[in-house]
Amino acid sequence: MNIHQTSPGDRLRRRLLARLEDFRAPAASGVHSHARNLFSYCALKRERLAAIKLPHPLIGIVLRGRKEVWLGDVSQAFQPGSVIVLPRDVPMDVVNIPGDGGVYESLILEVPKLPEGVPPLTLAERLRREAVSRAFGVTLTDDLVEALSHAATTIRAEEMSEAVQALRLREVLTLLRPLPSARSLFSAPLHEEVAWLISSSPSQEWSVARMAREVGLGASTLRRRLAQEGSSFRAILRQERLRAGQAALAAGASSLGAAEAAGYASRSHFARRYRQSFGKTPSGRGLRKAV
Numbered sequence: 001m002n003i004h005q006t007s008p009g010d011r012l013r014r015r016l017l018a019r020l021e022d023f024r025a026p027a028a029s030g031v032h033s034h035a036r037n038l039f040s041y042c043a044l045k046r047e048r049l050a051a052i053k054l055p056h057p058l059i060g061i062v063l064r065g066r067k068e069v070w071l072g073d074v075s076q077a078f079q080p081g082s083v084i085v086l087p088r089d090v091p092m093d094v095v096n097i098p099g100d101g102g103v104y105e106s107l108i109l110e111v112p113k114l115p116e117g118v119p120p121l122t123l124a125e126r127l128r129r130e131a132v133s134r135a136f137g138v139t140l141t142d143d144l145v146e147a148l149s150h151a152a153t154t155i156r157a158e159e160m161s162e163a164v165q166a167l168r169l170r171e172v173l174t175l176l177r178p179l180p181s182a183r184s185l186f187s188a189p190l191h192e193e194v195a196w197l198i199s200s201s202p203s204q205e206w207s208v209a210r211m212a213r214e215v216g217l218g219a220s221t222l223r224r225r226l227a228q229e230g231s232s233f234r235a236i237l238r239q240e241r242l243r244a245g246q247a248a249l250a251a252g253a254s255s256l257g258a259a260e261a262a263g264y265a266s267r268s269h270f271a272r273r274y275r276q277s278f279g280k281t282p283s284g285r286g287l288r289k290a291v
Contacts, residue, residue, distance in 0.1 A: 013081025
């Protein structure tokens with residue numbers, strides 16, 4: 001009788017590795033590109049990359065060998081088939097250890113920006129998740145294995161449209177968003193968080209005080225942090241409302257309907273702002289050139 005039973009985690013890691021078999025790179029050290037933001041990284045000997053700071057958050061899948069990630073004196077170790085999420089701009093030591101075949105390899109998907117339809121975490125959400133866990137490892141599920149393998153295959157395929165590739169990435173991120181260990185993927189700059197909240201409901205009566213409550217900051221802190229990022233609440237509010245109005249017009253709304261969808265009580269005010277931003281009236285007439 002075989003008393004050694006396979007754990008669900010082992011089964012899912014093996015399945016993910018089987019699905020990604022075609023992504024194995026040649027046994028040569030360095031980066032092997034598959035597509036934009038998707039690449040393999042190989043090492044033929046043990047290496048320690050000290051105090052690295054990533055430019056973008058990433059999803060990594062260990063294909064061969066082992067990986068250790070050190071934050072100070074605390075390390076986390078990952079075996080083949082493990083999925084990890086690493087943050088940007090956080091100093092860490094990364095140790096890559098070749099396996100029995102003499103190769104370490106991981107598949108890397110960088111996420112420079114959240115695709116449309118995927119909301120960032122609010123400050124309050126980020127703080128709650130940091131309090132729960134500081135781990136980088138992601139717990140696999142059947143759905144996540146399928147989503148990751150489909151996303152990697154689709155992003156690599158040159159014949160696939162950007163819309164389909166973005167859809168596959170959104171599927172992965174939708175599954176990862178509830179996980180505390182994946183929080184760094186959804187930690188957008190404050191101005192992007194504010195823009196997302198306004199764009200989700202542009203016709204609401206937004207104010208600095210209300211937005212500050214939404215993101216978990218004081219009103220003065222919100223203003224100061226937006227200024228540090230080179231923006232302001234008023235500028236973001238105008239931008240997102242005008243984008244909402246533009247989308248409404250493209251969908252066939254009247255100028256009055258577009259103004260209402262964008263949160264403008266005055267059609268003339270909406271028309272004036274629209275002309276300033278897009279160089280034409282909401283009805284589509286271009287501005288007359290000065291003579």
